[in-house]
Amino acid sequence: MAEVLTAAEEDRSHAQGQRNSGDLLDARGLTKRFGDILANDRVDLTINKGEIHALLGENGAGKSTLVKMFYGALEPDGGTIAWQGRDVTIASPAAARGLGIGMVFQHFSLFEALTVVENIALALPNPGNMKDLSARIKAVSEDYGLPLNPTDVVADLPVGIRQRIEIVRCLLQEPELIIMDEPTSVLTPQEADRLFLTLKRLASEGCAVLYISHRLEEVQRICHHATILRHGQVVRECDPSKETPASLARMMVGTEVIGVSIGAHQPATGNVRLGVTGLSARATTPFATELKNIKLEVRAGEIVAIAGVAGNGQGELFDALSGEMRVAPAMVRLDDEPCGARNVTWRRRRNAAFVPEERLGHGAVPGLKLSGNIVLTRHGTGDGLVGSGFVSTQKAGELEQRIKKHYDVRMSHDDPEARSLSGGNLQKFVVGRELDRKPGVLVVNQPTWGVDAGAAALIRQALIDLARSGSAVLVISQDLDEIFEIADRIAVISRGHLSAPEDARTITRERIGLLMAGGAEDEAGAA
């Protein structure tokens, strides 16, 4: 095994000679910045041989960024990575594999039309002939309790088996460190149990595992050590077996005091403006989440927030509320009118407004000017934008000016294409476009995702003002600080189940963490 070291790096690694030679991987001060956002801020992480090391954190805490630097998919802006005691530059995933670092991705990278053995052969540097490789796949997969039939076509296999292919592909390269990105998010409990046995076996053979998850009970069960990230920084290291799920959850979500007075929250006494009853919907793709019997009421004058880890059904719930996914009429009600089968324009005409999570490509068309993007959601809402089939560019321009001024959308020249705006400015525009209508019901998914603090405060204040003026506001967010700042009631979504909303003044972060980690399912099931 050889590493490319420049002379300077050589000097430095000698200078830092007191590193523990037993460490497999030792990262010091890793920093990665994306535009305005510091995704990783001087992260230190040490992984020992034979250790199952958990990397914990909320979405956006910087876990994926960190492991991508280990796997050579991202280049750090600062800091060093030492592998088996020597400083290395991991320039590509191939280099990482060469060092002995393998990765199993959350979403698989398999060719559906090919067989298991063909898929594996494609990823190996020198696969040899297919017959021998098939035999090796069979031997290794059975040895580790993950049996595979090399001649099966991937398209016919369920997700659990597909993940096995990825793991076996990784094992065939005899790695010394395997990075697993939320491996159980697509597995049944039984499949997960089998995976845990394999991981324990690997660890006992000296292979280290870096295990990314937010399922705390899993981490407690199998991990020897945990590093917790929040907002790109390491906040704690601990031995998960000595912690409780509640204490782990608290470390993950933080306990900072928030500067909003409790008095701002008011009990809602108004009419139910947005009602959801018995909302169930099947998953339409292998990575979608099934919605299970969701019940929710949002009253005039209040903000209800839905907390939860990404991929637990937030996007599907949003689509059902907006009308992009149709359900049975009675499942969704706007101002007591059943509308589950109505389309998004109909709902907008009933004074509802929606802000999706993805700004570009869902909330806005990248190549369209801002004025055009105003027509996108407001062509049917009686703003005078469309008259007898013709679009009024003048009226759209006026609205664009108004939103730009009112919501402080900054742009380099007048009416640019949406794609040229920074994330925060585009978010102000997308939220402002809907708030400008003074909607009676607003559903917003991730209102301040990736937005700087100033813009976030502006958006949150606007949401509160809207609710206080008599509208019903539903906020779906992964940012607990934000939720506590603005919500009157809080519910948690987990694997497509929604817990009953609780008063934001009395619910604790520990309780939310437990609901996120699977408690919401149990409570919804019991209810």
Place this chain on the structure above:
Amino acid sequence: MRIELVKRKEHSRLMTMLSPVIAVALTLIAAALLFAVTGKDPALGLYLFFIEPLTDTWSLQEIVVKATPLVLIACGLSVCYLSNNWNIGAEGQFVFGAICGCFLPILYPGFENAATLPLMLVFGALGGAAWALIPAVLKTRFNTNEILTSLMLVYVAGLLLDYLVRGPWRDPDGFNFPESRIFSDAATLPVIGDGRMSLSAPIAVLVVIVLAVVLAKTLKGFEIRVMGESPRAGAFAGFSSKRLTLFAFALAGALAGLAGTMEVSGSLNQLLPSISPGYGFTAIIVAFLGRLNPIGILIAGFVLALSYIGGEAVQASMGVSDKIASVIQGLLLFFVLACDTLILYKIRFAMARRAAPAGEASHV
């Protein structure tokens, strides 16, 4: 040194205008090379191909005659391509439209009155639309790939026409030639001027104007552009991608069918085993060269029509293969699509190279 493509923040207006011009220039250079390689004088070849046809009234009229179906078909195709529906089968829609438009004068030659011609045009448009709706319905119902299905239907339509003119629709007084009977005056588009130009040319211009207004100013045009660029955002706007697919195919088919009927009624005056020198395919090039914009298509239609006439000219006077026109058309499409990259990307020459990545140098 290495050449990088860097994404622009916004579409470059300059490049949107310039890209087809660069593409035409590159095509001329490639065509000159082509002449040189085959041992002909490149300058003379280019002159005969691109300039001489413009110097004489007869060939100018021929260019209009050839440009008319190209422009009509390309207008419909632009709506398809703008909305991300890859209709490659305009040639089939052209042929099937012509069949539907021409059954009246062939099967009912006695039906001669003022309604004959309008009815033929309506049937032609409906027939083309129906043919185009087959791949559209297959796409929306069964998620089939419309590129394949629309293309395959081209050959079905071609063989159907071949069967009809050799079999049931053959002219009873035609000495067994594979041709239908010649249309009566009531079924013939009025001629404009002294050449072969017919009423079809002004109709094509009218279609261009209407479509340009619809695309630029109406909500339907907005819907078409949004769905093409970002279907998820289109769904969020409340537009139905399935309905738009059906609409775009039906419109493109109707215009192709109309063009087919007018070509037969105005120029050929009878059905033949082959009624198109590949208009439906060449129109794809016209649509892209014209920036999927009706006005641009009108100009591009003339450029491509010129390539037909020029191809015949060099074949006649220089003895070059008649495939030269197809080759030059293909080169043009290739260069247009390549140059379009520059609308959203710019070229950067990167001088400094980073130190060799570890992955390349290590691991023996």
